[in-house]
Amino acid sequence: MDQQYQALVYVTLRPSVLDPAGTAVKSGLQHLGYxxxxxxxxxxxxxxxxxxxxxxxxxxxxxxxxxxxxxxxxIETYRFELIPADAPVGC
Amino acid sequence: MDQQYQALVYVTLRPSVLDPAGTAVKSGLQHLGYxxxxxxxxxxxxxxxxxxxxxxxxxxxxxxxxxxxxxxxxIETYRFELIPADAPVGC
Numbered sequence: 518m519d520q521q522y523q524a525l526v527y528v529t530l531r532p533s534v535l536d537p538a539g540t541a542v543k544s545g546l547q548h549l550g551y552x553x554x555x556x557x558x559x560x561x562x563x564x565x566x567x568x569x570x571x572x573x574x575x576x577x578x579x580x581x582x583x584x585x586x587x588x589x590x591x592i593e594t595y596r597f598e599l600i601p602a603d604a605p606v607g608c
Numbered sequence: 609m610d611q612q613y614q615a616l617v618y619v620t621l622r623p624s625v626l627d628p629a630g631t632a633v634k635s636g637l638q639h640l641g642y643x644x645x646x647x648x649x650x651x652x653x654x655x656x657x658x659x660x661x662x663x664x665x666x667x668x669x670x671x672x673x674x675x676x677x678x679x680x681x682x683i684e685t686y687r688f689e690l691i692p693a694d695a696p697v698g699c
Binding site for chain 2: 519529539546549554556558562563564567568585586
């Protein structure tokens, strides 16, 4: 019987890649008086709900999904956490 | 002496808010043959590096930063993890 999983996927720019959005947010924060903010890097947080036979299958499929669509491997890296769907998630 | 912290901020749409980007990614995945993907919700993952006197101060400041700039409280919620900057992060 298939099990439902929730994947929490984090896609971030590679460290060597410039982050203009992050730079803009940082200067916005400094305008608001937050001079102690040193760096801001912005990425994507994606929650994917899927069904799979078991955790290994879900893991393999998520790797393919991230490589094919969710992350651009040239400038981004990804990592994910896989949670059986009935377990509570942070927010 | 000020301590440096890294905050991992997760900004997500409120559950009641429609997510057209997530819907588009879901249908893209189904075109690629991933029919077992039931839902996709897309949010922001923001890494903020800042200095503060102590963790409580950093925490309060992050709440203000999220309320003022990183999240739109009408349609989004946020949560964050605060890590002393020398501890390792996931990716």
